[in-house]
Amino acid sequence: MVVIRTGRAESDPGLDFGGVRTEFGLPDEFPAAALAEAQRAVSGDVDRADREDATALPLVTVDPPGSKDLDQALLLERVGDGFRVHYAIADLGAFVEPDGALDTEVRRRGQTLYLPDGNVPLHPPVLSEGAASLLPGQVRPAVLWTFGCGPDGEPREVRVRRALVRSTAQLDYEGVQAAFDAGRPHPSIEALADFGRLRRARAAERGAVELQLPEQEIVPNGDGDWKLGIRPRADVETWNAEVSLLTGMAAARIMLDARVGVLRTLPDADDGAVEALRRSAHALGVPWPDGVTPAELLAGLDPARPEALALFVDATRLLRGAGYTAFDGEIPEVTTHAGLGAPYAHVTAPLRRLVDRFATEVCLAVTAGEPVPEWLRRALPKLPSLMGSSDALAGKVDRACLDQVEAWVLLDRVGHEFDAVVLRAEGGGADVFVAHPPVMGRCTGEDLPEGEWIRVRLVTADPDRRKVVFERV
Structure with missing residues (x-):
């Protein structure tokens, strides 16, 4: 898995990712009509009449350092031997006019694409990094989920409604982890560790599959080019993710009970x-x-x-076949996500992913006892194809960027030897993982032993073809 940190390599224009952008036809700007619509939405006043005033809740955001597109803010409280979880999600429904110019463009994009030299955002930055982002100290429209959970971490009650919120602090994973390790967590998330561990235990009971693969990270090295690293996953990231998963599972249940919506699905492995x-x-x-x-x-x-x-x-191989399933009137044959062991829907990242806004609007209508709007029903059948294409593109872009950096990093090390783990042997060779620098590449040779360390020699590092090849020594 590749994790890309935004940055720029200014000193050498040959070390940017313009080739990737051109190859995949990535847009470099928004259409004028979409930008004008976004600007009008930002300039107007958010309708407060039907919104709960939740600005007194001491919500906080937890994201990678430097993030500006803040989708979620949370607050966990201990209530007796259980928990109350408040989870505020950026409300794009307050800014995007259905079937308008901006809606048309974000449907075309599908999701934010992350490249090392700059992002290709789903929404104009005036929204994604400004008026819609849950930035600290700013009153923002949000969709507020509240869960009353028992001592086992399971929800006993779920509420979702439109609200006004104000984040009190923008925290990052490293700082939050350090605070927990020191025994001084932020008061708004003091219960996150206990709650997250409970939810992880429930996930294991459901049969949720977690692959603990190393996450390769591309970061600027400060000299105008790029370096590769392994991104350690802090416990707080796992705990925080469990709150998002809880919300997605609750959203799926709401839509299934109403027989209308869109799910993230994965069939059970055969x-x-x-x-x-x-x-x-x-x-x-x-x-x-x-x-x-x-x-x-x-x-x-x-x-x-x-x-x-x-x-x-x-x-x-257990997680192949993931997709999106829209339904209206009949429950689909596959409703669960096998990797999570439960029905699940994307609703917690609407600034960065198209489908979340639509699933959220379904949940809001259903829980308010209102009919699902006709524009939304018309859109549902189109979402699986739009998101499938967008996910495929994002995967190709991530892989191309990583392959490019691997070739750059290893360019002057052809002929050098490395220690590598054989990951999967097939087709007269094997995929291998070299720990230093952290590179996954192809190794030629017969009878390469899976799951064992071997010695390999770098024979190809071609930035033009984004290709790295090793041979067994």
Whole structure:
């Protein structure tokens, strides 16, 4: 997985990603009509008549450092032996006119694309980094979810409504983790660790599959070009993600009960995929006790072990076939996301992902006892195709950027030798992971042992073709 941090390499124009932008036809600006519509929306007053005033809630945001497109703000409270969770989500419905010029453009884009030398935003920055972003100290329109949860972390009651909110602080993952480690967490999220651990336990019980693969990170190195690193995932990120997952599962349940909406779905892995994973585990020397589910097995592995890393890569076969399922009147055949072990919908990142706004509008209408608007019903059948195309493009762009940086980083090291873990052997070679620098590439050779360290030599580092090839020493 690639994680891209926004930045610019100014000193050498050859080290930008213009080639990637051109190859995939990425837009460099918004149409004039869409920009004008966004500006009008920002200049006008948000309708406050039907919004709850929740500005007294001491909500905070937790994001990567320097983020400006802030989708979520949260507050966790202990109530008896349970919890109350407030989760405010940026309300794009307050700014985007259905079927207008801006709506047309964001449907075309689908989602924000992240490149190392700058983002291709879903919405104009005047919205995504300004009037719609939950920036600290600013009163913002939001969709406010409130969960009353028991001591097991499961929701007993769910409320969703439009509100006005004011974030009290913009926090980042590293700082929040350090505060927890020091025993001095921010009061608004003091309960996040306990709640997050409870939700993780529930996820394991549901059979949620988590692949602990290393996240390759592209960052500016300060000298005008780029470097690769491994992005450590802090516990607080996992806990924070559980709040988002809780919200998405609640949204899915609301839409399923109303028989209208759009879900993020993933069919259950077939028996053949599970048996193939069992064979891989046996070949890698990973014990798989009777009665242990794939999710439980994977959750118990040490990601620092080479055999575990290889098995995580092999386990991606369990998560193939993800998509979006829209429905109106009939419950679809597949309603769950097998990777999460529950029905799920995207509703928590509307600044960065198209489908979230539409799913949120369904939830708001249903819970208010109002009919789902006709413009929304017309849009639902189109969303799976729009999001599928957008997800595919985002994956290709991420991969191209990573391949480009890997080739740049290794350009002057052709002929050098490295230690590498064999991830997956097939087709007369294998995918390997080199830890220093953190590169995933192709290695030629026969009978390469999956899940073992080998010595490899770099034979190709071609920035023009974005290609890196190793051979076994």
